[in-house]
Amino acid sequence: MQTHKPVLLTSTVSRMRLKPAGSYADCTAGSGGHAQAILEGLNPEGRLLAVDRDPDALERCRARLHPWAGQCTLVHGNYAQLARLAQEHGFERFDGILMDLGVSSPQLDQAERGFSFQADAPLDMRMDQTESVTAADWVNQTEVPEMIRVFRSYGEERRAKRVALALDRERRKAPIVRTEALAGLVSQALGGRRGRIHPATRVFQAIRMAVNRELEGLEEGLEAAVHLLAPEGRLAVISFHSLEDRIVKHFFAAHAGREVSLQQGGAEWQGADPRVRWITKKPVTADEEEVAGNPRARSAKLRVIERT
Numbered sequence: 001m002q003t004h005k006p007v008l009l010t011s012t013v014s015r016m017r018l019k020p021a022g023s024y025a026d027c028t029a030g031s032g033g034h035a036q037a038i039l040e041g042l043n044p045e046g047r048l049l050a051v052d053r054d055p056d057a058l059e060r061c062r063a064r065l066h067p068w069a070g071q072c073t074l075v076h077g078n079y080a081q082l083a084r085l086a087q088e089h090g091f092e093r094f095d096g097i098l099m100d101l102g103v104s105s106p107q108l109d110q111a112e113r114g115f116s117f118q119a120d121a122p123l124d125m126r127m128d129q130t131e132s133v134t135a136a137d138w139v140n141q142t143e144v145p146e147m148i149r150v151f152r153s154y155g156e157e158r159r160a161k162r163v164a165l166a167l168d169r170e171r172r173k174a175p176i177v178r179t180e181a182l183a184g185l186v187s188q189a190l191g192g193r194r195g196r197i198h199p200a201t202r203v204f205q206a207i208r209m210a211v212n213r214e215l216e217g218l219e220e221g222l223e224a225a226v227h228l229l230a231p232e233g234r235l236a237v238i239s240f241h242s243l244e245d246r247i248v249k250h251f252f253a254a255h256a257g258r259e260v261s262l263q264q265g266g267a268e269w270q271g272a273d274p275r276v277r278w279i280t281k282k283p284v285t286a287d288e289e290e291v292a293g294n295p296r297a298r299s300a301k302l303r304v305i306e307r308t
């Protein structure tokens with residue numbers, strides 16, 4: 001199994017401008033690459049709350065962060081509930097919060113997790129295996145119009161309707177419960193392979209995002225995170241999908257606000273509470289060297305804000 005190569009590692013951690021004795025949260029600890037870099041920038045008083053919704057990932061992370069066990073709290077949970085998790089584990093405010101979105105390489109590589117169309121496995125795709133809805137449940141129970149919306153909007157699949165109707169026809173005969181069966185049906189509906197990319201790529205991504213309620217969780221997580229930042233605390237988000245980046249950009253822009261001229265003269269700041277300032281208004285992306293060594297980095301976009 002491949003270990004997860006952290007994306008935009010130096011660019012991210014340098015922009016978090018670590019305070020050595022500060023409190024930090026890594027909301028998507030994964031294999032612990034970013035978390036380790038954060039801990040290396042802290043002194044023994046600094047603390048890190050490392051959260052992941054995937055218990056397997058958390059165990060890998062625990063092994064990696066063992067040398068910092070005394071200053072690092074590992075928690076199984078969803079960053080949508082960051083406020084509760086922070087409170088339960090004694091963190092009041094954070095000097096920096098990181099969210100590195102999406103799936104990790106180990107999740108994709110473990111065939112039995114059912115994320116990949118490249119190996120046959122039960123259709124699962126849950127990042128958190130303690131949750132109840134699997135990809136098989138979603139594929140067999142979701143109404144056709146909702147399937148079309150998900151394939152079109154999360155997967156940017158232009159022939160979403162054709163795929164949804166084909167899956168609906170098939171599931172009426174027998175439930176679709178394996179990754180290979182789903183990949184085959186999608187591929188068939190789309191007329192087989194044409195380019196370099198497997199025809200089921202976009203539909204698999206869309207189902208993963210729906211099963212894990214990724215976009216809904218992101219909005220809740222951002223809202224929680226911005227309220228938990230200490231003054232001058234920084235929030236860094238790495239996204240991999242245009243819809244995620246759009247949510248992050250709009251959320252940050254709303255809190256960065258703008259100066260509006262007043263009729264009676266002068267200007268007034270208008271924006272969402274709490275107020276923040278941009279650290280990277282234009283997203284930071286990976287350079288060619290990083291992309292060559294880690295293709296996942298190709299679509300990564302880093303945005304950072306600071307609470308004023």
Ligand SMILES: C[S@@+](CC[C@H](N)C(=O)[O-])C[C@H]1O[C@@H](n2cnc3c(N)ncnc32)[C@H](O)[C@@H]1O
Nearest residue numbers: 006028030031032033034052053054078079100
């Ligand atoms: C791209 S990986 C993070 C990799 C990590 N930065 C590293 O260096 O190894 C994303 C991780 O976020 C986790 N994750 C995704 N959505 C989450 C959520 N809503 N709450 C908590 N963890 C989440 C996934 O389980 C996965 O382990």
